[in-house]
Amino acid sequence: MSGAADNLLRRTAAPLRRRAELAAGRRGALYALPVAAALIAAVLLVILEPNFYRPANLHVVMQQFAVLGLVTLGQFLVLLVGGIDLSVGAVMNASLITIALMNQHHGHLVASLAACVGLGALVGLANGLLVSLRDVPPFAATLGMTAVVQGAILVYTKGIPAGNIPSSLRPVALSGVGIVPYSLIICLGIAVVLIFVLRRGTFGRKIYAVGRSPEVARRVAISTTYVRVVAYVMCGILAALAGIILSAYVGYVDPQIGGNYNLESIAAAILGGVAFTGGEGGAIGALTGVLFLLVLLNVVTLSSLSPFAQLIVQGVVMLIAVSGFQVIKNRSTI
Amino acid sequence: MIRDFKPSVRRLRTLVLVGAVVCTATVMLVVVGTSSGARAKTPTIAFISQGTSNSWAAQLDAVARKTAKAAGVKLVYFNGQGDATKQLPEIQTAIAQRPDAIVLVPLGQAADTGPVERAMSMGIKVILCDSTVKTNNYTSLVNPNPATAAVPLAKWLANKMHHKGNLLYIGGLPGNATTILYDQGFNQVMKQNPNIHVVNGGNANYSISTAKQLTATAIASGKTFGGTWGVGGEAVTGIMQAYVDAKVANIPPNAGAAATNGSLRLAIQSHIEAAMLQFPPADAKVCIETAVKAIKGQTVPKNINISALPQYGNLYPPLNRYYKPQYSDDLYVGTDKVLTHAELAAIHLTK
Numbered sequence: 012m013s014g015a016a017d018n019l020l021r022r023t024a025a026p027l028r029r030r031a032e033l034a035a036g037r038r039g040a041l042y043a044l045p046v047a048a049a050l051i052a053a054v055l056l057v058i059l060e061p062n063f064y065r066p067a068n069l070h071v072v073m074q075q076f077a078v079l080g081l082v083t084l085g086q087f088l089v090l091l092v093g094g095i096d097l098s099v100g101a102v103m104n105a106s107l108i109t110i111a112l113m114n115q116h117h118g119h120l121v122a123s124l125a126a127c128v129g130l131g132a133l134v135g136l137a138n139g140l141l142v143s144l145r146d147v148p149p150f151a152a153t154l155g156m157t158a159v160v161q162g163a164i165l166v167y168t169k170g171i172p173a174g175n176i177p178s179s180l181r182p183v184a185l186s187g188v189g190i191v192p193y194s195l196i197i198c199l200g201i202a203v204v205l206i207f208v209l210r211r212g213t214f215g216r217k218i219y220a221v222g223r224s225p226e227v228a229r230r231v232a233i234s235t236t237y238v239r240v241v242a243y244v245m246c247g248i249l250a251a252l253a254g255i256i257l258s259a260y261v262g263y264v265d266p267q268i269g270g271n272y273n274l275e276s277i278a279a280a281i282l283g284g285v286a287f288t289g290g291e292g293g294a295i296g297a298l299t300g301v302l303f304l305l306v307l308l309n310v311v312t313l314s315s316l317s318p319f320a321q322l323i324v325q326g327v328v329m330l331i332a333v334s335g336f337q338v339i340k341n342r343s344t345i
Numbered sequence: 346m347i348r349d350f351k352p353s354v355r356r357l358r359t360l361v362l363v364g365a366v367v368c369t370a371t372v373m374l375v376v377v378g379t380s381s382g383a384r385a386k387t388p389t390i391a392f393i394s395q396g397t398s399n400s401w402a403a404q405l406d407a408v409a410r411k412t413a414k415a416a417g418v419k420l421v422y423f424n425g426q427g428d429a430t431k432q433l434p435e436i437q438t439a440i441a442q443r444p445d446a447i448v449l450v451p452l453g454q455a456a457d458t459g460p461v462e463r464a465m466s467m468g469i470k471v472i473l474c475d476s477t478v479k480t481n482n483y484t485s486l487v488n489p490n491p492a493t494a495a496v497p498l499a500k501w502l503a504n505k506m507h508h509k510g511n512l513l514y515i516g517g518l519p520g521n522a523t524t525i526l527y528d529q530g531f532n533q534v535m536k537q538n539p540n541i542h543v544v545n546g547g548n549a550n551y552s553i554s555t556a557k558q559l560t561a562t563a564i565a566s567g568k569t570f571g572g573t574w575g576v577g578g579e580a581v582t583g584i585m586q587a588y589v590d591a592k593v594a595n596i597p598p599n600a601g602a603a604a605t606n607g608s609l610r611l612a613i614q615s616h617i618e619a620a621m622l623q624f625p626p627a628d629a630k631v632c633i634e635t636a637v638k639a640i641k642g643q644t645v646p647k648n649i650n651i652s653a654l655p656q657y658g659n660l661y662p663p664l665n666r667y668y669k670p671q672y673s674d675d676l677y678v679g680t681d682k683v684l685t686h687a688e689l690a691a692i693h694l695t696k
Contacts, residue, residue: 067591068565075558170403171675171693185590257554263586263607264674265553265579266399312562315544319519 048299048332052306060310070190072309077184077194078257079275080301083283084198084205085249086276087297088242091222093289094142094149096243099250099276101160102131103269106254108164111174111264120177127251134160135247139240157273164266172264184260194256201249206294218242222290279304282332303332388640389419390633391439393449398427400675401603403692405450405475405626408683412633418640420633429453436460446470446636448629451478454522470639474632475624476522484639487632487649491523494622494652495530495601498659501620502572502600509540510571513563513597515556515584516548517576523624527576527601544568549580556583557590564591575601578608581621585611607674609664621660627679628657656682671696 056063063069082099089096106127113123134156141152164172184194209215220228221238228235250269257268283300285292307328311321392409395402406422413420423439425432429452437460439447447464451457451473458478464471470484477486506512512535517524535543546563549556556579563570564587573588575581581602588596589611596617602608603624612619628651639645651657656679660667667678676694689695 062566065565065567067567068562071558071561071565074561165397169692170397171400171673175674261554261557261583261586262590263553263557263582267552268554270550270552271555309562312547312559313566315546317545321545321547322519 048303052303056306056310060313062313063306063310066190068309068313070192072305073190073195074184074192074260075305075309076301077192077198078253078260079272079279079305080195080198080298081201081249081253081256082272082276083279083297083301084202084294085246085253087280087283087285087292087294088205088218088249089149089246090277090280090285090287091218091289091292092239092242093222093225094239094242095153095277095287096135096138096246096250097150097153097273098134098138098156098160099246099253100269100271100273101157101164102134102247102250103254103257103272104266105130105134105160105164106251107176107258107264107268108168108172108266110176110180110255110258111172112168113174114177115174120179123177124255127255128248131247131249131251131254132244133247135244135250136240138247139243142243143236143239168266172266174264176258176262176264180255180259181262182259184256194259197252197256201252202294202298209294214238214241219290224290275304278329282329282336284336304329387417387419388446388637389421389442389444390636390640391421391423391442391444391447392633393423393432393436393439393447394425395450395452396424396426396432398425400694401624401626401677402427402450404677404680404684404694405629407688407692408627408680409448409629409633411684411688412630416633416637418633418637425450425452427452429456433457433460440464440467440469443467444469445640446472446484448472448474448632448636450474451476455479470636472632472636472639474629481647485635485645485647485649487628487635487651489622489624489628489651489657491526491622491624491652492529493650494659495527496534498600498620498622499531499534499574501661502574502598503534503538503541505598505618506541506571508538510542511568512541512543513546513560513570513573513584514543515546515559515573515575515580517580518550519548524576527622531574541572544570549575549577549583551577551579553579553583553586556580557587558583560584560587561591564588564593570597572597573599573601575599577601578603578605578624581619582608582611585615585617585619588617589615604660604667604678605674606669606672606676606678609660609668609678610670610674612664613668618662619664620662621664623652623657623660623678625651625657625679626677627683630683 085099086096109127109130110123113126138153138156141147142149184192187193209218217233217238220233221235225235254269261268279300280297281287282303283292283296283298285297307325311324316324390413394406410420421444423435425435432452433456436449436457440460440463447469449457449461449471454477458480461471461478462480462482465482473483473486475488477488517527535541544563547559549559556575560583573584575584581599584599585608596615598618600620602621604621608621631649631651635645635649660678669676669681672681672689673694673696681689686695
């Protein structure tokens with residue numbers, strides 16, 4: 012962007028920023044809500060389900076957090092620019108198949124990981140271009156891309172994915188520092204970089220601007236196409252990384268590995284205060300949403316309730332959490 | 346714009362047009378005549394499969410094609426794409442073509458009932474393969490019976506647990522017909538074993554990764570399990586993988602599963618005592634052969650219980666009798682008895 016356009020962006024954004032600062036306290040409370048809810052839940056867990064704090068159980072939760080956390084960070088970026096990505100599960104499946112097939116043909120592990128990341132970026136690029144240049148609704152574009160990727164997997168594998176997960180990849184998910192798996196360290200490292208970029212970088216401001224109002228963003232010479240495409244590409248890359256880590260964790264070629272992650276990543280981000288309409292929310296909130304979902308699943312599993320009751324409990328708790336968040340959000344914006 | 350042509354050009358155009366119509370009609374008559382003749386000679390089976398979705402379906406399709414070719418019948422393939430809603434229009438298209446028989450792998454127990462009854466009313470033989478629908482109005486049902494096959498498996502597991510202790514249960518897909526049948530057999534035995542405490546680990550929805558995550562949580566809870574039960578091959582594979590990754594010294598005995606080379610490998614390599622039920626895609630051979638018999642007017646049994654056939658019975662230790670190291674984890678026990686090495690290689694099942 013040219014210097015003049017940059018100045019224009021600063022001048023036009025200034026009143027918006029002042030207004031944002033005025034509401035900062037209220038918004039701060041809003042974003043702190045999921046964290047507070049998590050802390051309350053943590054105290055309740057000590058009383059209700061003490062097994063939760065067993066190191067072995069915390070290790071399991073951390074392993075699962077790393078995977079869902081990475082996908083949710085990507086989904087969060089796309090939601091920020093007013094989009095949605097329903098192809099993250101398909102990208103995760105494609106990562107697993109790529110690793111297994113390249114391992115079968117004695118491909119180098121680094122090459123197969125690079126191929127996964129490249130594939131994720133390519134799918135993200137296609138999604139971004141469809142949404143930005145062709146004005147295809149994000150829901151339709153990414154759902155269509157899911158069909159393309161899944162179809163390509165079926166055509167290539169004929170429904171039977173061959174190969175195994177290389178044993179050298181497995182420590183990424185199974186080993187770590189103490190009870191903290193390497194996968195969680197990777198996830199949190201990426202989250203820190205993302206938080207820094209979104210809070211301190213020009214690109215972060217552009218993402219929020221495009222999400223809040225693409226029209227205004229265009230007027231201040233922000234390339235909404237570029238910003239959206241980058242968000243989708245990042246989402247694809249993060250989904251591919253999550254697929255790699257999940258493959259390392261499961262250790263088995265399961266072609267449906269990414270099955271539930273489309274909806275879970277959206278649910279986690281929304282629970283963490285990310286707005287469906289774009290331009291609102293933070294990475295910490297999104298990750299808190301992930302923690303909330305996984306702790307809920309873990310506690311329900313530990314409780315040994317019947318599988319049907321488990322579903323009801325999960326659903327009710329999620330509904331209470333989301334509606335409670337919405338009530339407080341509405342009050343804070345009055 | 347009106348274009349004026351000379352009369353001679355107009356006549357030529359008319360001649361060419363008439364000639365083209367006559368040629369097309371002749372070709373169509375020849376094609377229709379040939380295919381009618383062919384239909385009269387070669388019986389046609391519409392094979393409405395689960396479709397391109399997983400390795401089980403791929404093996405089922407390969408076995409069905411080979412059996413049909415050997416029997417000299419024409420097999421028309423309809424792809425259910427692993428989804429009941431996508432399979433339904435395929436069934437309707439198949440019926441409209443009026444084949445001699447339909448071999449259907451039903452994905453929607455209720456949804457497929459109407460089309461099956463309509464096909465029967467049109468005189469088409471209907472063979473249900475590996476699952477059923479909500480009517481008795483079909484020609485033959487070829488199906489493993491998990492409800493009866495699960496009983497000896499659950500008894501074996503209860504014996505291994507000395508009829509006491511915690512048993513980790515990882516379920517299948519709630520509401521799914523096969524899951525319901527598995528559970529019937531399992532619950533029947535567990536009612537007779539009040540000292541076995543069944544711990545619900547959750548439903549894996551036929552996903553290895555979900556089963557692994559659920560089992561990892563159950564192991565991490567600190568409970569000790571004297572046995573594990575998984576509904577479906579995916580659940581059992583996930584259970585075993587979770588125990589291996591958790592580095593548990595003595596992995597408890599396991600039962601359930603649809604026996605695959607992968608679950609056998611894990612059990613053998615990790616010294617897990619396991620008993621497995623068969624849900625063999627190789628039974629497509631029985632489905633097609635039954636359809637051929639029905640077309641020929643021979644009497645076929647209303648119900649063929651695959652689990653009762655010796656080659657498709659339950660598998661008990663020692664499991665290395667069944668494991669085939671030369672093939673991939675996705676091979677189901679018995680498929681290699683129907684398909685040759687080259688045919689298995691064509692569907693990526695060789696190493």
